[in-house]
Amino acid sequence: VRAIRYMTAAVVAAGLAVSPAAAQTISYQQAVEGLSKACGADIDRSCKGVNLGDGRIFDCLQKNSAKVSENCKTAYAFTAASIAKRAAAQDAAPQLCATDIKRFCKEYDAGNGRIMRCLLSNTSKLDAPCNQAITDAGWR
Amino acid sequence: MKMFVSTLLLVSAAVLSGGGGAHAQSAVTEQNLVSDLQALSNRATVLDINKMQQEVLVEISTQHSEEAVNRTKYLDYFTNLPNFDVEILFAFDSDFIEPVSYPILGAMADALHNPILLGDQFLIVGHTDAKGDREYNLKLSQRRADVIREALVTTFRIAPDRIQAFGLGEEQLKDPSNPDGAVNRRVQLINLGPMQ
Numbered sequence: 001v002r003a004i005r006y007m008t009a010a011v012v013a014a015g016l017a018v019s020p021a022a023a024q025t026i027s028y029q030q031a032v033e034g035l036s037k038a039c040g041a042d043i044d045r046s047c048k049g050v051n052l053g054d055g056r057i058f059d060c061l062q063k064n065s066a067k068v069s070e071n072c073k074t075a076y077a078f079t080a081a082s083i084a085k086r087a088a089a090q091d092a093a094p095q096l097c098a099t100d101i102k103r104f105c106k107e108y109d110a111g112n113g114r115i116m117r118c119l120l121s122n123t124s125k126l127d128a129p130c131n132q133a134i135t136d137a138g139w140r
Numbered sequence: 141m142k143m144f145v146s147t148l149l150l151v152s153a154a155v156l157s158g159g160g161g162a163h164a165q166s167a168v169t170e171q172n173l174v175s176d177l178q179a180l181s182n183r184a185t186v187l188d189i190n191k192m193q194q195e196v197l198v199e200i201s202t203q204h205s206e207e208a209v210n211r212t213k214y215l216d217y218f219t220n221l222p223n224f225d226v227e228i229l230f231a232f233d234s235d236f237i238e239p240v241s242y243p244i245l246g247a248m249a250d251a252l253h254n255p256i257l258l259g260d261q262f263l264i265v266g267h268t269d270a271k272g273d274r275e276y277n278l279k280l281s282q283r284r285a286d287v288i289r290e291a292l293v294t295t296f297r298i299a300p301d302r303i304q305a306f307g308l309g310e311e312q313l314k315d316p317s318n319p320d321g322a323v324n325r326r327v328q329l330i331n332l333g334p335m336q
Contacts, residue, residue: 029169029243039239048236111259112258113255138253
């Protein structure tokens with residue numbers, strides 16, 4: 001939760017409007033690509049020793065924003081927003097897929113990814129919001 | 141030449157067992173990881189990491205040769221499970237992940253969220269080269285494995301009960317004929333099988 005709060009703050013600070021209804025999320029690998037490429041020097045200068053875990057790197061870059069390059073600011077805001085979008089989809093999926101789970105996957109026990117695999121094997125029959133949430137969550 | 145031969149042997153052993161190692165690290169993708177890490181059976185491997193940590197520490201303080209830490213118990217054992225050698229760069233003598241390694245961390249996270257691996261538990265094993273004190277290296281590799289786990293669990297939202305972290309220091313070199321070589325500094329991602 002803390003990480004998400006920092007990410008949201010970072011996005012707002014960078015002045016980027018993020019619509020919750022915005023299109024499909026990108027993978028985690030793609031999401032961190034920009035941060036990795038554009039912020040290496042800034043992290044070296046202002047956040048040496050600070051790791052990615054728990055949103056600390058976003059927090060640090062934001063705290064040092066006076067010294068951080070514009071390129072990096074744009075990049076980390078995009079990274080943080082992408083990760084936050086993915087998190088939101090992961091949180092929303094159980095609710096958005098509840099009806100489909102009842103409809104198609106009643107006989108599956110929760111855990112071990114069984115329900116997710118059941119949903120995926122019924123992809124063509126799922127409600128659109130459930131399908132979209134699974135995609136945005138990075139679960140296919 | 142000796143070094144070359146032993147590297148070749150290790151690579152072919154990894155390929156035979158379904159493990160990775162043949163991919164250029166800059167190009168590692170979710171798909172590479174998922175296909176190499178896919179569970180081969182429904183067997184779950186249950187490990188007591190605290191106990192393993194204690195055992196290695198005892199072996200280090202009582203034995204004076206690096207080969208004394210049982211290779212079959214750890215490295216060879218892990219190599220028989222679906223595994224992938226990941227090159228994550230850390231700052232010298234530190235658990236600070238160099239930002240250039242963020243994308244591979246992201247790819248690891250993508251793979252762990254993939255439905256094929258979603259029901260499985262994983263072990264992150266950290267290794268150092270042989271430079272420096274053995275016990276120090278053991279602790280450094282544990283801290284490094286821990287920060288990778290932390291990033292996966294927090295930033296990338298992998299369920300905490302799906303990943304454990306274990307540092308092996310310099311005890312299980314990838315290339316024992318070249319103990320100080322960079323090839324030894326690596327992180328293994330190992331599929332321990334279905335969640336219990």
